[in-house]
Amino acid sequence: MAAITPASLDTQVEEELGEVRTLWQDVWIQFRKHRGAMFGLGVLVFLILFSVVGPIIYRIDPQFSDLTVLNQGPSTSHWFGTDAIGRDMFAMMMAGGRISLMVGITAMLISVVFGTTIGILAGYFPMLDGPLMRVTDLFFALPILPLLLVVTLLFRDTLRTLMGPELGIFVMIVTVMGLLSWMSTARVVRGEVLSVKQAEFVTAAKSIGTRRRQILLRHIFPNVLGPVMVASAVGIANAIITESALSFLGLGFPSDFPTWGRLIFEARDYMRLYPLRIFWPGLAISLTVLSVNFIGDGLRDALDPRMRGK
Amino acid sequence: MVRFIIRRLLVAVPTLVAISLVIFLVLDLAPGDPTGNLPLTVPPEVREAMREAMGVNEPTWRKYILWLNQFFIVEPRFIFEDFTGVEIFDYDDPDNPPPVRILSWQSRGPVFDTILERLPQTLWVMGLSYVFGALIAIPLGIVTAYRQYSWVDNVGTFFALIGYSVPTFVLGLLFIYVFSVWLGWFPTFYDPSLEVTNWATFVEQVKQIIMPVTVLAFFNAAITSRFMRSSMLDNLNLDYVRTARSKGLTEWIVVMIHVVRNSLIPVVTLLALQIPGIFSGAIITEQIFKINGIGQLLIVAIQNGDIPAVQTITFIFAILIVLFNIVADVLYGILDPRIRYD
Numbered sequence: 001m002a003a004i005t006p007a008s009l010d011t012q013v014e015e016e017l018g019e020v021r022t023l024w025q026d027v028w029i030q031f032r033k034h035r036g037a038m039f040g041l042g043v044l045v046f047l048i049l050f051s052v053v054g055p056i057i058y059r060i061d062p063q064f065s066d067l068t069v070l071n072q073g074p075s076t077s078h079w080f081g082t083d084a085i086g087r088d089m090f091a092m093m094m095a096g097g098r099i100s101l102m103v104g105i106t107a108m109l110i111s112v113v114f115g116t117t118i119g120i121l122a123g124y125f126p127m128l129d130g131p132l133m134r135v136t137d138l139f140f141a142l143p144i145l146p147l148l149l150v151v152t153l154l155f156r157d158t159l160r161t162l163m164g165p166e167l168g169i170f171v172m173i174v175t176v177m178g179l180l181s182w183m184s185t186a187r188v189v190r191g192e193v194l195s196v197k198q199a200e201f202v203t204a205a206k207s208i209g210t211r212r213r214q215i216l217l218r219h220i221f222p223n224v225l226g227p228v229m230v231a232s233a234v235g236i237a238n239a240i241i242t243e244s245a246l247s248f249l250g251l252g253f254p255s256d257f258p259t260w261g262r263l264i265f266e267a268r269d270y271m272r273l274y275p276l277r278i279f280w281p282g283l284a285i286s287l288t289v290l291s292v293n294f295i296g297d298g299l300r301d302a303l304d305p306r307m308r309g310k
Numbered sequence: 311m312v313r314f315i316i317r318r319l320l321v322a323v324p325t326l327v328a329i330s331l332v333i334f335l336v337l338d339l340a341p342g343d344p345t346g347n348l349p350l351t352v353p354p355e356v357r358e359a360m361r362e363a364m365g366v367n368e369p370t371w372r373k374y375i376l377w378l379n380q381f382f383i384v385e386p387r388f389i390f391e392d393f394t395g396v397e398i399f400d401y402d403d404p405d406n407p408p409p410v411r412i413l414s415w416q417s418r419g420p421v422f423d424t425i426l427e428r429l430p431q432t433l434w435v436m437g438l439s440y441v442f443g444a445l446i447a448i449p450l451g452i453v454t455a456y457r458q459y460s461w462v463d464n465v466g467t468f469f470a471l472i473g474y475s476v477p478t479f480v481l482g483l484l485f486i487y488v489f490s491v492w493l494g495w496f497p498t499f500y501d502p503s504l505e506v507t508n509w510a511t512f513v514e515q516v517k518q519i520i521m522p523v524t525v526l527a528f529f530n531a532a533i534t535s536r537f538m539r540s541s542m543l544d545n546l547n548l549d550y551v552r553t554a555r556s557k558g559l560t561e562w563i564v565v566m567i568h569v570v571r572n573s574l575i576p577v578v579t580l581l582a583l584q585i586p587g588i589f590s591g592a593i594i595t596e597q598i599f600k601i602n603g604i605g606q607l608l609i610v611a612i613q614n615g616d617i618p619a620v621q622t623i624t625f626i627f628a629i630l631i632v633l634f635n636i637v638a639d640v641l642y643g644i645l646d647p648r649i650r651y652d
Contacts, residue, residue: 137325138325138328138329140631140635141325141329141628141631141632141635142329142332142628142631143586143590143624143627143628143631144590145590145593145594146590146593146608146620146623146624146627147333147336147624149593149608149609149612150336150337150612150620150624151336153612153613153615154336154337237475241477244477244479245477245479245594248477248479248594248597249593249594249597249609251612251613264479264480264483268483271483271486271487271491272487272491275487275491278480278483278484278487279484282476282477282480282483282484285476285477285480286472286475286476286477286480287475289474289475289476289477290471290472290475293471293474293475
């Protein structure tokens with residue numbers, strides 16, 4: 001009998017079981033069956049293309065204020081019309097989308113990285129569990145929106161002088177939002193780690209002398225990725241809503257920064273005459289949140305082994 | 311149970327102390343000057359005297375202790391006096407003047423007086439939307455779960471998705487445009503000076519409160535109805551439901567008495583947890599409809615750098631969150647016999 005090499009083992013397994021799929025291939029197959037999730041993915045890809053690739057095709061500077069065309073309706077030269085100081089609405093929608101999506105994704109990344117780290121540490125090390133979970137409870141009790149409002153207003157000028165108007169406000173909003181929203185991720189991950197660390201493969205890894213770092217990174221972490229991904233989807237949606245709410249209250253990005261929320265804030269006073277200027281950014285925010293929520297739903301189902309094959 | 315409540319309340323004390331410290335430090339260490347908004351013609355020594363009078367130059371820990379004392383000891387006494395008419399302080403004794411209350415830097419008046427003045431508007435709008443939200447959500451959750459995947463379920467799911475995907479400020483502005491500007495049914499903004507004295511003013515009041523209440527109720531109902539639906543779905547397939555059916559109970563009794571009562575347990579705790587969130591929601595809704603409630607007070611205080619007012623309102627929000635977390639836990643224990651705390 002020929003020696004068993006990994007390659008021959010693979011073909012052997014394949015002959016016996018049919019095609020071998022990894023976990024993520026399985027997840028993708030299941031995800032594709034979720035109509036809402038596929039719709040969400042499509043819309044999200046469209047919005048990302050719209051705001052990233054769009055400006056290459058539609059070449060009008062969103063900051064340029066053309067005083068000869070104030071408050072114009074949609075036309076061939078300005079697809080969504082212009083605002084009160086003659087800036088092109090369509091170009092501002094694209095620029096705003098870039099910032100809104102970037103804020104959402106970056107804030108989500110900060111909160112997910114933070115939450116996952118704390119969750120894994122609390123779940124794996126019993127010594128850290130108590131104190132870390134107390135801290136989590138404490139953060140849960142903080143009134144997020146008032147605190148965000150306060151912090152953005154108070155530290156805005158300092159950060160602006162430190163890092164410039166654009167980067168300063170971006171870094172601040174993203175950091176504060178990330179640091180005030182990691183708690184639910186931490187809790188879910190902790191629960192997951194508590195159950196995974198009892199699993200036999202972890203005991204096996206320990207028994208062959210795997211280092212703790214390796215166990216955490218190679219064995220525990222990949223197994224909590226599922227809930228982390230669902231939390232990421234929800235996190236993007238929440239971050240985009242929060243950012244636009246801040247901008248809507250006039251306390252987010254400054255006016256030369258047309259985020260979707262900021263556009264609504266500015267269009268508010270002209271609502272009677274030009275309702276479309278609220279409608280488009282409002283639609284964009286809602287569609288983004290809707291699509292991200294759908295994707296989260298789809299991921300949750302796709303990652304749930306009980307749903308697979310249904 | 312009583313022991314559990316007492317224990318939870320005791321644990322809440324260090325949490326609240328920590329939160330108060332966070333809120334206090336964020337505001338106190340922030341760069342910014344209460345006299346920064348004064349005209350430049352005010353001479354530096356006058357500026358310094360004003361800062362002195364506001365207590366800005368005190369060391370941080372002293373300000374913190376002073377603020378805690380004002381918040382937990384001085385203010386409750388004044389509020390007690392206001393409500394009962396009993397005088398704790400002897401206002402005529404010159405050697406022993408009544409303690410200083412938390413004073414707003416904008417109005418120079420006590421912050422709590424302004425809060426109590428603004429509270430009714432917030433409570434009316436938020437309370438009504440909360441009640442309506444629950445009244446819509448629970449039946450909707452029952453129907454959508456019982457007729458899973460039917461057209462009712464699809465419509466309900468669709469509205470729930472809109473409810474939590476469209477931010478309240480977008481929905482609010484949309485409502486204003488459609489119902490005020492376009493159809494002209496309701497006034498655009500809330501008029502706080504309106505007093506209900508007769509039928510006509512009552513109708514006016516109802517008209518101006520309808521839109522903010524609907525917008526918020528929509529959002530609350532969206533979340534609660536989904537929760538109720540999934541809770542119902544979990545219960546509908548359990549053995550006790552089959553048992554109830556097999557002993558010949560009518561479908562109405564099986565669903566409405568057996569399933570709904572059990573499904574309501576997590577929903578009721580969710581409803582308790584939503585109460586502090588309602589006050590955060592007030593911040594945005596009051597801004598859209600220009601209601602002079604607590605949320606608007608907070609925004610104006612933030613914009614004007616009125617640190618005592620901001621600290622106090624933010625801390626009140628934090629207390630609400632901690633309190634209703636405990637309420638939710640206790641409710642769970644009372645409603646669900648499987649949970650025993652002792």
